[in-house]
Amino acid sequence: MEYRKLSDADLVDFSKNVETQLLAHTVEGLDNALADDLAATLTPLNTPYETTIESGVQTRALKQSTTAEKQALREDVLARLGKVRNYLVAAESPKTAYEICGFTYPGDRTTIIANDPGDLVAVGTSNGVNQISFNGNNKPSAVTYEIWRMHGDTAPWGIIATTRRQAYTDTPVTPGQYYAYKVRAVAATNQSNFSNVAVVYGAS
CATH class of the missing domain: 2.60.40.10 (Immunoglobulins)
Structure with missing residues (x-):
């Protein structure tokens, strides 16, 4: 899944799932200590990010300060999810590790074949x-x-x-x-x- 293109609400769910899988030590290729450390980077962000989204849904008109806060949280969440995925790549984790978190497995990308001119x-x-x-x-x-x-x-x-x-x-x-x-x-x-x-x- 291309998590960077998700809506705010879907991105929160995605991030919370990654956090859950890391804490449960179900992500193959990452040792438990590293998984805990990565989960700890997401934990303090997911709740306030979700709160700003719910506030926006309720009011239907976000104030500029709330919008800026939500955008900052989104960028922070994306950066930390990117860090998790980079660790999966570095650890040469199997496809199941990507799937359980929801990340796109690198091997699934379409290979471009160069045709003869x-x-x-x-x-x-x-x-x-x-x-x-x-x-x-x-x-x-x-x-x-x-x-x-x-x-x-x-x-x-x-x-x-x-x-x-x-x-x-x-x-x-x-x-x-x-x-x-x-x-x-x-x-x-x-x-x-x-x-x-x-x-x-x-x-x-």
Whole structure:
């Protein structure tokens, strides 16, 4: 569960559950002393946070001071819940430890697969500029594209830039010389195959 997006009332319930599980020593991966210490950081916040919420529901119009107090308590609760979750990550706690508290298990996050870009085209101009464009085949901003270039038909390939756009301007280049380009997509945990190779000799 993404606890940071919960309403105030739901966040109180979430925090109280985490506190209860810590005090009951049911969170695997955390020793009892650490669990007690973490619970102690939540205990003095949950009650006043709940009180400010109930006050707002009853009056239907929170005063500015009460609103500020509630926001400060919310941020404090979020920070301390974040600390609990960080300890779970550091302890490499099992999925059940996250579930009993209500946290999202890191392994459940959707893995972005970098798809192979294609249709790479390169065009040279007489003023020392090569323009390349391609079809990324990935959702916008989901991956980064590596631009690779070979200058001369016997030179080694090398990466010259990274971009999230499906186009790149290579400058300065020498008009009339051999340039080859290829592109691949890179995600957080994987990378695609290279695209087709596009060659430009430039305009003389």
